[in-house]
Structure formats: structure tokens, C-alpha cells
């Protein structure tokens with residue numbers, strides 16, 4: 001599968017997102033912040049981090065911007081809107097909304113791996129309105145939820 005991608009000027013020189021291992025699901029996204037700058041993410045604060053990437057995800061697929069577990073475990077830094085959705089028709093820069101849930105400021109530098117991108121299939125659905133709830137069909141669960149099956 002191929003995804004046309006364009007690196008904006010501030011992203012040039014950074015590696016394209018890549019799978020770290022043979023069967024990895026996600027490709028790491030890198031921070032396209034200016035060379036030599038250090039961005040501080042203070043505890044409790046959020047920041048939109050550029051990737052320098054514009055992509056054309058094929059119709060029928062979506063991009064999911066997910067956190068990296070290592071950043072979450074070591075620093076409390078995660079993707080605030082996880083999973084962020086990259087629509088197939090989006091032609092703006094992919095950005096990552098990071099939040100620092102940790103106790104220490106998190107320092108971010110150019111090229112750092114900040115999140116991972118998964119490209120997954122999505123189906124387009126249409127609603128079929130039914131005049132009564134019975135027409136939706138009976139199930140074992142029925143309306144049970146929120147712990148109805150036990151702990």
C-alpha cells in the first residue's frame with residue numbers, strides 16, 4: 001500500500017514515519033520543530049506539535065494518531081485527543097496534540113518521536129431508520145450495559 005506524502009520545508013531532513021520492527025502496527029511520527037529550539041511542555045499543558053507532513057491517505061482508510069507508550073510511562077506525555085483522526089481528504093499538515101500529565105516539564109526537540117500513525121480501513125455506512133426498537137432485533141444483551149454482566 002502506498003501513501004503519497006509531501007514534506008513541508010520545516011520537515012525536510014526528518015525521516016518519514018517508519019515501522020520500527022517488521023510487524024509494528026504504527027509508524028513513529030517525528031516533531032518538526034525548528035533545529036536548535038527546545039519546546040517545553042509544562043505539567044498540565046498541551047501543545048500542537050507539527051510533523052511537517054501532508055499526506056493523501058487513500059479513500060476507504062483513515063490515519064490514527066496514537067500515543068507512544070514509552071512517553072506516557074516515563075513522562076506522562078500522551079496524545080490528548082487519542083486517537084486523532086486523519087481523514088482521507090485532509091490536505092493540511094498532520095499535527096500531534098500532546099499533553100503533559102506528568103509532574104515535570106517535558107522538553108521536546110526536533111526529530112523526537114512523539115506519536116505513532118496507524119493507517120486503518122474504514123467503512124462508509126448509511127443509516128436505515130426503523131419505526132420501532134423491536135425491528136432492530138432481539139439479542140441476549142438487550143439493553144444491558146455498564147457492568148450488567150458482573151464485575
Ligand SMILES: O=c1ccn([C@H]2C[C@H](O)[C@@H](COP(=O)(O)OP(=O)(O)OP(=O)(O)O)O2)c(=O)[nH]1
Pocket residue numbers: 065081083084085086087088090093094095096097
Ligand atoms: O490529531 C489530529 C487530529 C486531526 N488532524 C487533522 C486531520 C483531520 O482530518 C483534521 C480534522 O480533524 P477532526 O475531524 O478531528 O477535527 P474537528 O475538530 O472535528 O474539526 P473539523 O471541523 O475541521 O473536522 O485535522 C491532525 O492533524 N491531527
